[in-house]
Amino acid sequence: MNKIRVDRVIQRPDGSSVFARHTGFFDLRKKIREKLGSLGVLTTVYYPVPLMEQPTQNHLCCSDCTPIPNQTARRVMSLPMITDLTVVDQEKVVSALLS
Numbered sequence: 001m002n003k004i005r006v007d008r009v010i011q012r013p014d015g016s017s018v019f020a021r022h023t024g025f026f027d028l029r030k031k032i033r034e035k036l037g038s039l040g041v042l043t044t045v046y047y048p049v050p051l052m053e054q055p056t057q058n059h060l061c062c063s064d065c066t067p068i069p070n071q072t073a074r075r076v077m078s079l080p081m082i083t084d085l086t087v088v089d090q091e092k093v094v095s096a097l098l099s
Helices: 029-038 067-075 087-098
Strands: 006-008 021-026 076-080
Touching: 021 067, 029 076, 029 087, 067 076, 076 087
Parallel strands: none
Antiparallel strands: 006 021, 021 076
16 A cells, blocks of 8 residues: 655644644645545645745746745645534545545
């Protein structure tokens, strides 16, 4: 069985947030999104293009100057995490990820 690395977004101890999505970093994101979608699990990529590659910013710097945002943009993906997500739906998301 192949292992795929998944990293969580870590929140600072002095911060707080109200999450509507659970965002992580996924190797093989496209393949995982396709698999989850085929199982009815909605995923979202909110910022697929790093700021420095946006048309309004790309003249300020080359993309080689910002490697972390570039790497992050390729791996970041959000999973559903809404207040009315039932236990059955939670198990569906987990099962889909494990498959």
